Amino acid sequence: MAIIKASAEAIAANSSSETEKLASVKKHKPKNTIIGVGNGLTEKIMHIVFLICSSVAIIALLLITIYMISSGAPIISKVGLKDFIFGDKWAPTKEIFGISPMILTSVFGTIAAILIGVPIGLMTSVFLAEIAPKSVVKVVQPAVELLAGIPSVIYGLLGAMIIKPLSYKIEMLVFKDNPEHIYTGGANMFSAVIVLAIMILPTIINISRTAIIAVPEEYREASYGLGATHIQTIFKVILPAAKSGIATAVVLGVGRAIGEAMAIILVAGNMANMPEAFNSVKFLTTGVVQEFAYSSGVHREALFGIGLVLFVFIMIINIVLNLILKGKAKAK
Amino acid sequence: MAELNNSDIKIVTKDVNLFYGDNHALKDVTLDILSNKITAFIGPSGCGKSTYLKTLNRMNDIVPNVKISGKVLLDGEDIYENGVNVTYLRKKIGMVFQKPNPFPMSIYDNVAYGPRVHGIKSKARLDEIVENSLKGAAIWEETKDRLKQNALGLSGGQQQRLCIARAIAVEPEVILMDEPTSALDPISTLKIEELMSQLKEKYTVAIVTHNMQQAARISDYTAFFLVGEMIEYGETQQIFSRPKNKKTEEYITGRFG
Numbered sequence: 001m002a003i004i005k006a007s008a009e010a011i012a013a014n015s016s017s018e019t020e021k022l023a024s025v026k027k028h029k030p031k032n033t034i035i036g037v038g039n040g041l042t043e044k045i046m047h048i049v050f051l052i053c054s055s056v057a058i059i060a061l062l063l064i065t066i067y068m069i070s071s072g073a074p075i076i077s078k079v080g081l082k083d084f085i086f087g088d089k090w091a092p093t094k095e096i097f098g099i100s101p102m103i104l105t106s107v108f109g110t111i112a113a114i115l116i117g118v119p120i121g122l123m124t125s126v127f128l129a130e131i132a133p134k135s136v137v138k139v140v141q142p143a144v145e146l147l148a149g150i151p152s153v154i155y156g157l158l159g160a161m162i163i164k165p166l167s168y169k170i171e172m173l174v175f176k177d178n179p180e181h182i183y184t185g186g187a188n189m190f191s192a193v194i195v196l197a198i199m200i201l202p203t204i205i206n207i208s209r210t211a212i213i214a215v216p217e218e219y220r221e222a223s224y225g226l227g228a229t230h231i232q233t234i235f236k237v238i239l240p241a242a243k244s245g246i247a248t249a250v251v252l253g254v255g256r257a258i259g260e261a262m263a264i265i266l267v268a269g270n271m272a273n274m275p276e277a278f279n280s281v282k283f284l285t286t287g288v289v290q291e292f293a294y295s296s297g298v299h300r301e302a303l304f305g306i307g308l309v310l311f312v313f314i315m316i317i318n319i320v321l322n323l324i325l326k327g328k329a330k331a332k
Numbered sequence: 333m334a335e336l337n338n339s340d341i342k343i344v345t346k347d348v349n350l351f352y353g354d355n356h357a358l359k360d361v362t363l364d365i366l367s368n369k370i371t372a373f374i375g376p377s378g379c380g381k382s383t384y385l386k387t388l389n390r391m392n393d394i395v396p397n398v399k400i401s402g403k404v405l406l407d408g409e410d411i412y413e414n415g416v417n418v419t420y421l422r423k424k425i426g427m428v429f430q431k432p433n434p435f436p437m438s439i440y441d442n443v444a445y446g447p448r449v450h451g452i453k454s455k456a457r458l459d460e461i462v463e464n465s466l467k468g469a470a471i472w473e474e475t476k477d478r479l480k481q482n483a484l485g486l487s488g489g490q491q492q493r494l495c496i497a498r499a500i501a502v503e504p505e506v507i508l509m510d511e512p513t514s515a516l517d518p519i520s521t522l523k524i525e526e527l528m529s530q531l532k533e534k535y536t537v538a539i540v541t542h543n544m545q546q547a548a549r550i551s552d553y554t555a556f557f558l559v560g561e562m563i564e565y566g567e568t569q570q571i572f573s574r575p576k577n578k579k580t581e582e583y584i585t586g587r588f589g
Contacts, residue, residue, distance in 0.1 A: 216433070218433035219433060220394075221391070221394070221429060221433065222433045222434075222435065222495070223449075224391065224394060225389070225426065225427035226422065226445060226498065226502055227418075227419045227422035227423035227446065227449065228419070228445075228446075228449040236448075237435055237445075240437065241435070241436050
């Protein structure tokens with residue numbers, strides 16, 4: 001307070017007009033003193049607004065969890081957890097609800113898509129971040145970002161137009177000596193995996209590229225300084241240094257692949273078969289989408305059961321992602 | 333140029349000019365670096381001493397838009413000639429950077445990195461190289477029990493000595509040091525300086541430093557740079573006691589820079 005007083009005195013001594021101003025201000029309200037600064041009420045109101053906004057997300061998650069469990073659990077207890085999850089026959093009309101073909105399709109479909117998509121995506125991100133000249137990056141980078149924004153059903157249409165016929169040709173080639181094979185016309189696991197692999201590319205590319213760019217320049221210098229080549233530097237220093245970012249990319253890719261329905265419903269064939277490359281298959285997601293409209297009673301309950309299983313999968317993926325990110329924070 | 337005694341000449345640079353785009357960063361730099369001596373490059377910021385150092389192992393190649401002319405001879409061979417294997421060159425001329433930059437991997441893997449990229453796979457051989465290099469950089473005692481731990485857990489001074497160990501692991505003939513102690517505390521700096529005087533028994537050392545006392549303490553020869561030009565070069569003692577050039581004198585006595 002002494003300082004404020006002293007400075008006020010200094011100003012007063014400085015010019016008389018300013019003294020008047022100061023006096024008039026003081027008459028109204030001491031706006032220029034510490035006490036008046038930052039209205040407490042506005043602060044409180046804003047705090048509440050922020051709290052409410054953030055609550056919306058939490059409440060939504062809570063409701064989804066409660067709703068999924070309450071609507072998915074009855075069928076699971078009716079059929080029995082073991083029979084529901086491990087049962088290999090899905091025949092809603094006969095009230096047989098075994099979803100293991102769908103679970104396995106979703107799991108293996110995702111794994112296969114990751115096995116194809118991650119190497120391609122990672123190589124692309126290395127190319128964009130390390131090798132490509134700026135002019136190329138300027139074209140490819142926005143293209144990749146655009147790819148991420150394309151609605152998934154468009155990927156499905158593309159798959160139906162291009163990949164399905166291609167897959168049918170391969171199918172005919174592979175099974176030409178096998179009269180017992182039931183032809184899928186290209187609507188099969190293979191096509192679905194290819195579409196999924198393409199769909200996860202933008203996620204993999206963008207996140208890994210960011211991680212690679214974030215690798216400090218000093219590591220590159222050190223590696224070159226020791227006589228390592230560019231390629232050695234990429235594989236032995238840069239990618240290991242970016243590994244947690246790449247792991248994040250993979251997990252997000254898994255999340256995207258396992259949750260995808262619209263793209264693959266057009267190419268998967270939608271029969272609850274065990275996942276083999278040239279079987280028509282049904283994913284957890286596509287099963288729900290396809291059957292929901294005409295289902296009723298126990299059948300509809302079973303679809304909620306599928307939803308619950310999928311929900312649990314996504315939860316697990318998110319927990320894994322969080323663990324990775326935590327590990328990353330610790331490493332720093 | 334100052335008269336030098338007749339020790340072996342390791343590196344000859346002749347009329348080296350370097351441009352970053354339009355910026356003429358090095359102007360007709362001619363000087364010889366002698367075997368098994370420490371040569372220091374001093375001068376104010378932006379005078380081209382670091383740039384000059386990096387021309388010696390072609391680290392400037394990484395920077396876009398760099399143009400270099402003149403001759404840099406290592407043992408009589410022009411390192412800028414077509415067909416020079418830059419990888420092999422950098423194996424022969426190692427580098428230690430301003431900021432300690434160990435890789436985010438174990439202490440062992442850091443030191444073994446160089447030998448590995450040059451094709452050494454035998455575990456026994458790598459163990460031997462790692463031990464010898466860490467001993468050579470006077471950091472073996474501190475690290476021998478935690479070779480598998482992440483190098484980023486070491487202190488700044490230890491990291492820098494690890495970087496020196498990593499550099500000598502590829503058995504270079506010359507070690508370039510770009511302000512190796514400017515990010516370190518005085519005690520770590522002292523350790524590195526002691527290490528440098530040991531290093532010159534086996535290697536030719538060239539060091540860029542901002543610290544004139546450091547140059548005076550450790551180097552045998554000193555070159556003074558100013559806005560891209562090499563102003564004066566000679567025995568360290570002579571440069572610091574009887575500089576021939578007025579600008580050198582002004583810089584050394586602290587009148588500018």
